Amino acid sequence: MDFKIEKNDKYTLIKVLVDKLDTHIAPALKSELVLISGNGEKNIILDLSECKYCDSSGLSAILVANRLCKNASGTFVLTGLHTAVERLITISQLDTVLNITYKLDKAVELVLKDVE
Numbered sequence: 001m002d003f004k005i006e007k008n009d010k011y012t013l014i015k016v017l018v019d020k021l022d023t024h025i026a027p028a029l030k031s032e033l034v035l036i037s038g039n040g041e042k043n044i045i046l047d048l049s050e051c052k053y054c055d056s057s058g059l060s061a062i063l064v065a066n067r068l069c070k071n072a073s074g075t076f077v078l079t080g081l082h083t084a085v086e087r088l089i090t091i092s093q094l095d096t097v098l099n100i101t102y103k104l105d106k107a108v109e110l111v112l113k114d115v116e
Helices: 026-038 056-071 083-091 104-115
Strands: 003-007 012-016 044-047 076-079 099-101
Touching: 003 026, 012 026, 026 044, 026 056, 044 056, 044 104, 056 076, 056 083, 076 104, 099 104
Parallel strands: 012 044, 044 076, 076 099
Antiparallel strands: 003 012
8 A cells, every 4th residue: 555544533644655656656645535535524634754756646636635625624734745845845836825734743733723
């Protein structure tokens, strides 16, 4: 498995377990996100702490997650970004659109704050 999904009371945590979020992984991640959202989950944390590289298809999956959560009036948080991935997000100016934290506990705090 390329990612691990952990369902919690108020959010779902998806941890990418490979070092590249690219065309090999992104389609599976997107379909998983659609399933999770379809099951009524509106708060998603995407942990990329193991991921050192992301391409446009990876960015696309991230944006799908963000849109699904927004449409459900939920919260999407991206956490654990490595320099290269963070740079790509900044260059794409997505750092102005996405909730980004450096640590998982901060991501959880952000989601729980929005839930209350």
